[in-house]
Amino acid sequence: MFARRTAWELGENALARRRAALERAGVPLLDLTESNPTRCEFTYPPELWQTLADPAAAAYDPSPLGWLPAREAVARGYADKGAAADPRRIVLTASTSESYSFLFRLLADPGDAILVPRPSYPLFDYLAGLHDVEPVAYPLAGGGPWRYDVDALRAALTPRTRAVVVVHPNHPTGSVLSGETWAALAALCADRGIAVIADEVFADYLVEPARVPRTLLSGTLPVPGTSLYPVPETLVFALGGLSKFLALPQMKLGWLAIGGPPALVEPALARLELIADTFLSVNTPAQRALPRWLAHAPAIQHQLRERIAENRQWLRGLTHGSDPFDVLASDGGWAAVVRVPGLDDEEAFALECLEQARLMVHPGYFYDVETPGHLVLSLLPPTARFREGVARLRQVLEKRRAAC
Ligand SMILES: Cc1ncc(COP(=O)(O)O)c(C=O)c1O
Structure with missing residues (x-):
């Protein structure tokens, strides 16, 4: 009946399934993968919406x-x-x-x-x-x-x-x-x-x-x-x-x-x-x-750039020699890749973050990072939320390290 090009594996992955179940149960999650800017508390000039009412668009x-x-x-x-x-x-x-x-x-x-x-x-x-x-x-x-x-x-x-x-x-x-x-x-x-x-x-x-x-x-x-x-x-x-x-x-x-x-x-x-x-x-x-x-554009981009710079700096400021992860160098964009030495199963770890800390992070393999041990974080969340999320990530990592 259907074209081969649509014969996708349609089931959700384990992480998406677990997230949806927690959300259905009303459990509040802290989402360090949020990259929808309209959910990240930026201020948009009201003129943007007013312009949409231009009668010429009729x-x-x-x-x-x-x-x-x-x-x-x-x-x-x-x-x-x-x-x-x-x-x-x-x-x-x-x-x-x-x-x-x-x-x-x-x-x-x-x-x-x-x-x-x-x-x-x-x-x-x-x-x-x-x-x-x-x-x-x-x-x-x-x-x-x-x-x-x-x-x-x-x-x-x-x-x-x-x-x-x-x-x-x-x-x-x-x-x-x-x-x-x-x-x-x-x-x-x-x-x-x-x-x-x-x-x-x-x-x-x-x-x-x-x-x-x-x-x-x-x-x-x-x-x-x-x-x-x-x-x-x-x-x-x-x-x-x-x-x-x-x-x-x-x-x-x-x-x-x-x-x-x-x-x-x-x-x-x-x-x-x-x-x-x-x-x-x-x-x-x-x-x-x-x-x-x-x-x-200048006013909106300025807000995003400030947020991204602040979150990136802060994330980086946390990592010193003995830390459980390091932040990879980057020249731009809205995301940070962190490397966790010894982390073999990224998906199991992302699930651990959900269970233990109600925290959502993306495994590197979602983006085809070939070697395991990477997580991808969005740098758009409001600074307080981002810091809280990274603090929870550290706790999960430290607990994991202590258990090894
Ligand atoms: C590299 C890249 N290109 C394109 C897009 C999609 O942009 P659009 O919303 O304009 O389709 C994204 C969305 O995240 C992206 O990361």
């Missing part, structure tokens, strides 16, 4: 690539940060996930391969599978902290590779591309006729080197500028969206900025226009509001 006047003034506003955002963009080369979508979907349709036939970093964001398997594309992982080097490595990426290429995904900074590892790595990758992709999909949703959340101890940085100097898209040699699709840019995931609006040789960009745009026209999925009120919303 008219339906669809434009497949997006309402031009909204695309111009996104382009100005890139220009303000030093990466001049042509609004005609910006395409609006309903989310970054939808941007991936459009690009997989544009670039790959069934059975073709898309390279994705490992460790990274766990949605790639589903996104690729839904488009009958094979996600082929290329490992980030270093084993924590991780860094992009063009040789590992080259080794994963096959004649069926149609695109390389880079997440810059990567989630959850915070790895960024250095200028040198990016130049080598762009040249490699140009040489092989492969597109680059640069997921830059966390690009506005780079760690500020002046604010954290050097040991918290990987030492990679990120590509100068704010976006990877403006390269002349190969087709690059840079992805961004409101879920991270303005911490507004509920508004369902993303974008992609297209860079590269005009002989490739123009046909890509023409084809994307038809893909987008088939769905017309971006809602009118959000497109209409976008130019005014973007003006609030």
Whole structure:
């Protein structure tokens, strides 16, 4: 009856099951995986909601690539940060996930391969599978902290590779591309006729080197500028969206900025226009509001950056030689990866945290971290909640250590 591509293992994992059972029983949990910014006590200017009441949104006047003034506003955002963009080369979508979907349709036939970093964001398997594309992982080097490595990426290429995904900074590892790595990758992709999909949703959340101890940085100097898209040699699709840019995931609006040789960009745009026209999925009120919303980016991003920096610093400040975990260096993003020496069964430990401390943490293997002994924490929770959560984590770890 159903397509093979939907023959997923649909049952919840043990952690999700246990969490749901505790929640059903009314047990309060402290969630150190919370990465929904609308649940993390940030202050959103009321103007954001007022803008949605614009009566101009009552008219339906669809434009497949997006309402031009909204695309111009996104382009100005890139220009303000030093990466001049042509609004005609910006395409609006309903989310970054939808941007991936459009690009997989544009670039790959069934059975073709898309390279994705490992460790990274766990949605790639589903996104690729839904488009009958094979996600082929290329490992980030270093084993924590991780860094992009063009040789590992080259080794994963096959004649069926149609695109390389880079997440810059990567989630959850915070790895960024250095200028040198990016130049080598762009040249490699140009040489092989492969597109680059640069997921830059966390690009506005780079760690500020002046604010954290050097040991918290990987030492990679990120590509100068704010976006990877403006390269002349190969087709690059840079992805961004409101879920991270303005911490507004509920508004369902993303974008992609297209860079590269005009002989490739123009046909890509023409084809994307038809893909987008088939769905017309971006809602009118959000497109209409976008130019005014973007003006609030500095104030909203400032709050998130402060929160993330404070939580990261504090987490790091706790770890000294004899501590039960250490925090891996990171160059950006909303998450921290902690390493727990001697922790073999991450899932059993995450369950222990739920049972003993009513605490939710993510095992590293959720993100395809290959070696066991890693946990992933969101840095978005309000500081007091975050500190309480980390204190509980320490208690569980110390108890475990004492029992060994
Ligand atoms: C690296 C990365 N890309 C894309 C997304 C999805 O963004 P959107 O909500 O715009 O689909 C996420 C969500 O967490 C993410 O971590």
